[in-house]
Amino acid sequence: MLERKKIAAFIAGMLLCACTAAPAANVYAEDTTDSSAWGASPETSANEEKKEDKNTYTLSGDFLYSTTRDGTICIEDCKSTSAVLTIPEKLDGIAVTELGRQAFGSDPENNTFTEISLPSSINYISDENPFIYCTKLRSITVSEDNKDFFSEEGILYTKDRDRLVCYPCKKGGNSFKVPDSVKELGTSSLYNAGIKDITLPSGLEKIGAFALADLTEMESVDLSGTKVTELDPYAFSGCSVLKEIKLPITLEYIGGGAFAGCKELTEIELPQSLEEIGQYAFVNTGLTAVVIPDSVSNISYCAFGYYTDEDGNITANNSFTVVGSPNSAAHIYCTDSDSDYDYQNSFVFLTPEEYQEKQDLLALDRIKSGDFEYAMISTGAVLTFCTSTDSTITIPAEIDGNPITKIYPSCFTGTMAKEIIIPDTVEEIRELAFFNCSELKKVVVPASVKKIGNNAFDKCTALEYAEFCGAETVGSQVFCDCTSLKTFKAADTIKEWNDEEPFIYCTELEEIEIDGNSGIYRSENGVMYSNDMTVIIAYPANKADKSYTSPSGVKEVQQSAFANCKNLESVKLPDIEVINAYAFEGCNKLSSLVLSDKLTTLGSDALYDCTSLKSLRLPESLTDIGACAFGYYHNDNADTQNGEAADAVVEGFTLYAPKDCTAYSFAKSAGMKVVTGTTRFFGKNVSSGFVYSLAAILGAAVLAFAGILTGKTVKKKKAENAAAKRKAHSAELRRQRREAEDSTDKKEDDTIE
Template identity: 50%
Template sequence: MFDRKKTAAFIAGLLICAYSAVPAVNAFAEEYLVEGATEATTSTDTYTISGDFMYSLTTDGNICIEDCTSTAEDLVIPDTIDGITVTELGKTALGKDHENSPFKTVTLPASINYISADNPFVYCTQLNTIKVAEDNKDYCAVDGVLYNKDKSELICFPSCKKEEGIDIPDTVKKIGASAFYNTVLLDIKMPDSLEQVEHFAFASTNLTSADFSNTKLEYLNDYAFTNCTHLHEVLLPDTVEHIGGGTFASCTGLDEITLPKNLQTIGQYAFFDTGLTEVIIPDSVQSIGYCAFGYYISASGQTASKDEAFIIVGKQGSAASLYAHDTDSDYDYKNNFSFLTPEQYEEKQLEMQALNSTRSGDYDYAVVDGQVALITCYSTEDVITVPDTIDGKKVDAIYTSCFNISCPASEIIIPEGIKEIKRRAFYECGNLKKITTPASLKTIGDNAFDSCKALEHVEFLGVENIGSQIFRECTALKTVKADGCLQKWDDDEPFLYCIALEDITITEGSGNYSSENGVLYNKDKSLLIAYPPAKPETEFIAPKGVKEIAQSAFIRAQNLKKVEIPEADVINDYAFEECTNLTEVKLSDNLTTLGIDAFYNCTSLKALHLPESLVNIGICAFGFYHDDDADTENDEDADKLIEGFKLYTVKDSTAYQYAKSAGIEVITGTTEVLGKNVSTGFLYTIGGIIAAFILGIIGVLTGKKLKKNKAEKEKAEKQEKAAERRKQRQEEKDEDTDAEDTDEEEDTLEDED
């Protein structure tokens, strides 16, 4: 859990020396500070002296300047020395006598393409301007400040540049090593683009505050702010994961800091000799180095002393609790700091405030920022209506344990005007069954209703932010309703312990959550967050568009027998754990991730189809149950295979290999049809038969159609011939009639004659 790398670099005496001069620091901290740099490793006996310069040759045959003895105030670096192109500046290229450096201006030629990562300008204690040839392809200077060409890195702000403030360009992603070392700057505006701060970047400056809150900062390197004695405020974004060794060492004015919630490592001596008297360590922190907190320079100025009253706040069993009592006999290192959990710490804070509390009727209260905070309720009523004012002052908040195990109320009515319910405010309020909050309430703290085991119905009106585990051990909770304005619920498993929960409702609104048929989703329903464990339905089909199933989303869903998740790509850890009645699951053909214990203890689930697309599978994701009778003391594994469980998947797929390695029976060459597993070979055979049958039917129908068409054609031909014969006979008859008429006319004429 701790970085136990012991080296002279972090011995307190040498650390103290670091505050007085950079050369001393570079001497003992070099192995940390230049790791990964491409410095020449040539020994001094291979260096060449030419005029004011000492140089070595690079692997390309060009010159790397290693030292300079010029006494000129305006130093111009030549582009060639002895006819060889100058391309690099080593870490002492501009000399190493920081007390007698004469340079006020340094001009770089176009040929320079590499400058030591340790910043050779740091020894130039009289420097006020850096210039760069306009046609240099790798570096540029703006108003005397050195940058790389695209201004993504600020390399050096001259230590004697007479300015009190600077707005760093929004192109800068990195502040180089010692970039602002020993400058007179009082104010530096950090750009939103900033991601990394290198060692000694702001060391020994006159900065009073450093605001990184809007940056993308991930890494604060060693000694970044060491010896900034005027620094009293530092704001860090949650993106910061690492605070290096000695980063804030000897920042004696720094008496308060909020550590980022995603912070993972804190280096040795990181907050050595600061004004801090206590610190809250986030749960995310995995490593805390030696003397990181609670130590200061002794009165003699030669050793590190321990602040016996220093308070460490963090999660029990975390890096914070281990650091509070860390020991190492080899180095006579032993911590015995006071350690408090967050709950204990807040209670301690309230106790301090309670020293000035006032009793009025059934309540103890304190005035905080002009508003009343309720500290303790003494009412014995079954239904308690919290007052909106006490002694003429408006009630604004309900503090930790205000309503606790001694409160007999089954219903508590919170009035309009209350804005915040603090952490554990109703902790172990054992008889509470119903609570409704007003529209004025905006924040509910962690564990607010923890262990309210009789609580059945909750309605949150107006709440925008909800902490973690607010319903821990609320085993009777049945319904939860929240306004659509809810923006943040800081809990990956908000209903983990609510085994009686039947319905979750989020009303329409502009927040980040929604619900459908009693199930909790994010706003656009791409993430299914929680399915009520006691929801009575036995079947569930996820709506189209659900791409992810959250951690523990269906955990202990006791009535579920059949589930279809047709489009989800990701199913997270514990998603269906202990769904003991689940017998049938249909997953997306595009599933890529199946988390740890995703279907653990699903003892009725005997088969599962997993697609070839699945590439990420967690431990015991399927096919396992927990054997309560396992002899774990003698190393018997309690994770056992479910008898008769079969996995259906594609041969040699990730799921296939996973199941084989776990001893799970795997069946390939099948597909699911109407809930049944059917061999693909059989399907091909059946498909061929069906195809042949269909073709036969088509042939028969085609033959019949052809015969019908032929008969119809013959009939038409006969009808046509009959019609022609009738026409012919008619024509012959007409001719005979005409002939008879002619004969009659001739006879008539003869008679007349």
Template identity: 25%
Template sequence: MHFHFQNRLAKQYLFLYNGANRKKFKKFAIKPYPCSLAFTEQQNKAVNDDETGCSRKYQRRLGGSAMEMKNMRKKVIALVMCGAMVFPLCANGGVSLAYSSEKTMKHTDSLSVFKTDGEEVPTEDATDAEEDDTDGVEGPLRYYVDDEKVTITSYTGNGTEVTVPSSIDGYPVCDIDYGAFSNTSIKSITLPDSLKSISSSAFENCEKLQSITIPSSVSYIGSYAFYGCDRLKKVTFNTNKLSSIPSSCFEFCKKLQSITIPSSVKSIGSNAFYRCTKLSSVTLGRKVKTIESGAFRENYALTSISFPAKVRRIEDEAFYHCTKLKSVTFKSKNTKFTTSFGRCSALTKIVIPKNMASVPERAFYGCTSLKKVTLSPLTKLIKRRAFYGCESLKTITLRKKIYAIGDGAFEGSGLKKIKLNAKLQYIGNGAFKGTRVKKIKLPGKVSYIGNRVFKDCERLVSISIPASVKGLNPGAFGGCLSLKSITVSSGNKNYSSANGVLFDKNKTMLLQYPMNKTSRSYSVPGSVSVIRSSAFEGNDHLMNLSVGAASIHNHAFAEMKNLKSVTIRSGVRTIAASVFEGDSRLTTVNMASTVTSIGSRAFADTKIKSIMIPSGLTKLADDVFSGCNRISAFYGSTYGKYSVRDGVLYTNGGKTLLKYPSRKSSSSFSVPEQVTKVSGEAFKNVLSLKKLDFSKNIKYLSYACIYNCKKLKQVVFAGGTKLKSGAYAIESCDKLAVIVGPKQYLLDRMADNAGATLITL
């Protein structure tokens, strides 16, 4: 059996037919909704959600709150069950279901007639079934009557001032239905004292509505009831029967200036007053227990808020980005909040409720004016980014029970002084990154120090590491420009220190050399086999360095502005990427023959004048010497994977030209006949070269391999040259006039891209 409902009348009838006889089966009252009564699987899921948690997406699509949707579905199911019960009785005759409007109605909806066994129910029988219905019109108001109560369904007038009567035809007006006044031009409306409920979206987008008084009889308001009422300035609640302010009820009421929540209200729904940008005063009722997510988010005019004693939960971002909120008061020790006050940039002080055992994640994120924080004596944990970006927070007293500080908890804050409590065990990544602390003494129970914990603490001078520390990330002290000394307790089983330098226990790994340690020379101890990443990075005092570790990790000696001379002792095998990059005064590098691998940009942007290439070298990145514009010659063996001939560096048995020295004094150069490929940056920034000759064996010229050669005037390719790549090999050689070579498409393209003339052989 299939039921199909099309008409939107409030009273609908179900009839059973058997031949010419008709029995009235049952009368059902179903409120009209601007949606289909056929539920999809997703809509059923939305209906089954928590009444106040039904997703906005489905509330907006289906039109109404989750509770209204549930009631509607129950009635539809009842109809279907009744039909299923009577279907077996109709085996001998055709079953047809029909409905129509009543005789007294001013509007008649279409009649749907069902067919069974190929026969159509006679229309006169359906007509006989009509009975009185109470749907009607009262001036510009449309309504229906259900259980002797009137529900206003719509407003069709053009008037700006509306008075809803307390009764129609002797029946009390009790409800305003879904969307009844939505998108109308009303400026004011008077609601009767008989009114009990205002359904979802009832006044949505009434952009001219300026004030509303909720009568004392109202016990229910649906979600989005006053959504988008841009000019609504005043809302007066005369009711003490209302238990909640639903989700998005007054969202985007941008002119609303103040609100007093009735004493009967227990919860304020998500986004209830979101973006009420002129709302400067909020008085919460004494029974409020829950303020849901985003309830007062982005109320830019709100300056203070006091939470009554019964408030237990303030959800995520409830007051997020309230930029003028200066004062927050909790009257109960049992109140708890989450990321509720993030980016409240005017907030100056906060007292955490007594029974909060932790400071929530991002609780005061971006509260740039926060100066004073009083933690609960029960606080055990400060979570991730709790005080991130609190620039005005200079000091904080940690309670005795705190055992962990989460990632970035005080990152970017203005902390100058902090005394860590005795029970502290864990400090998360970046916990104090970028703060202004000068000295840190870690308590005796700290076990782990995360990555970048004190990174960019530019005023930190010294730090003491206790015996309890088991794990310490090597990047913990990066960017600490003032750090002169790191001291480790002699009882520590995992780490040690010598002359202010941090090592592992056995001094086989050098972890951190303080950035502001003022020694001019340093020799890495012979016991060290590994130098960790960025260990010396940014130290501006060292001028001479002797290194003997087998493995030197990324950026270990990068950006050392005064480093001039480096001796890489025997035993060093691996120089990783960017190890000496940016050492702008480095001129001398003495490299032992034991080195087998040099990573990308290892010596980039230095001023080395010459360098010896080890005979045992097996790996050398193409850009190792990028930006090294002072090299006049390479030295080394003429055999091996990497070889040197006439001061020029080759690889692949001499078949690939890797690097031509920028300061080589020759004005011309003939590429050896065995060379078939020129690597990228091979002839970059060469100063003296005027003429460059290639043999016919050249096949591959990498992109921009001849770059910014300021005196280069001609490039010659021998007859018979057959290039396979090289159209974009030459760039920024402003004096290049001619390219000479056989007639070939790639050479023609090369000349065109270089701004030169091709002269064919």
């Protein structure tokens, strides 16, 4: 998959350069990649697979040709320098049936053809349009006997007129109405045609690559009445004065670079039918914001928010705004990254409601007062901008006698203050309010503030201490790229935090403290949990402890909860049943992980890049395992260009698991070492047979010891019984002796008397 992406990226880059600097013809002249990679028709004739070695071609007069599988001729090149070119019915006695992609040469600057005539024998013309090299072409004619192609007013169509093949670029005329029968505009079919106004038929279904590119006088185009489902790559690229385009409700795909270089295009409404947007689709346009419908499931990199800088590099505009639903493709695109291409998006994300509010804000009357700019709404004054250069900024509780109740988006963006003091009149901090306050070290949000918007402190790279004294609703990526944050404190008032990984970018975080347990979170020993202590929410990435054991009753590890922890070496999770995606990603010191026998789920990349974790025991209960869940790391040195996978198995990794369980199968399919028939004994993985034998030995020893104890007890009891008998016997003898003595004494007394 990655390899295909890189190939596509290379082609897209080449095409992008071409569409902004040279005619499309040059692109095709150098491109030897499969045309389907950039959008040419996949139904290309098998005869389009040309031999690279031109020594196998045959030169006949001005024409260089190859032989098709049917034994006919395909013209591959033409050396003629005349203005009028007639393609012969036959060459060397063989029928000419096809025109290759460079049939009329590959030098657009020196191409001389103004008229081209095609014979009746032609039945196939390369889908990559060989006429694009004919930069002086005014007319194309076709023999009336041709069964596959048709010409009208010098314009080339397929015979049934359902596909427009080529509108000669020098035909002339400011306007053109495409015939109602046309369902497809072929590749480069109207490229650089000089048309200002074009009318498209209602039956149109597809617009090919470069089909309407470089129409440098066309200011608007209406597709809304068509049935177009696809805009192939670079379909409208280089339309430098295009200001308005209406897209149809049937559109599903916008190809890479489709609107690249449309510098005057400042807004566009994407239809609810749209599913995919290709790479570079809107690079170098005038767009500053775009609303992405929920129907879109895939946005390729650099699709929006990128431009070509003075050095010719494709550069991101970080102030570009993407509007969409939380957790949608639009949301993901805003922070999308890929180390293989060395890019990291950091665009502004707004929900439709927030975007509308922003638009409403722009319509408000702004008032300047000292270092602040504000506007009035029903609840009071809202701060909209701050120009202070002080190292400590104290926001006033009132401005011109009006209480300040809200801090609006981007109000403090770029401010160089180290501390900003917020008054207790403020009720809401909007999204991006403190974006890129790169010197800000400390912020205490008072209890009056109940809502904190998305990315509120995004890119506050010096921020070390943050405290929310009464926040109830917190947005997503509030601390994005707060790479110096060490301590976060909050009251137990939080009822909603719209972020599954709230501290993912806080690489220096040492402590999370929640004061109390009345909200949805609580903390224990600096770790953040759900209020009921069943879910681990976040473990500070720079917490000093080297070991961690989850408290009894904790059942789940939230996404990225331990991601990139710097110091953790040993973790025990005795009751955990679910470990979500990326949970321990990047914990490269983690060498010991003891999991519960009740574990059922291990999410994608849960243990990715845990390079010190050389062994792992997984239970039979584990049935849900995500991609690269364990045993993998990212190989930065992988030769991905030649098919080597970047996701590699950790060297020396061993899995201990029951045979044929889910984890066993996962590891085996990945080529990992798997050891079965073992159990964990005093922290070590040992053979189950050894344990059974040891248990038997211990059992016998216990029985023997019990026998000894029993023997001793019996002997003791016998001794006690004997002693008792001896004692009883002695007592009897003493009784008898006393009785005898008493009898003797009585006889003596009787004698005396």
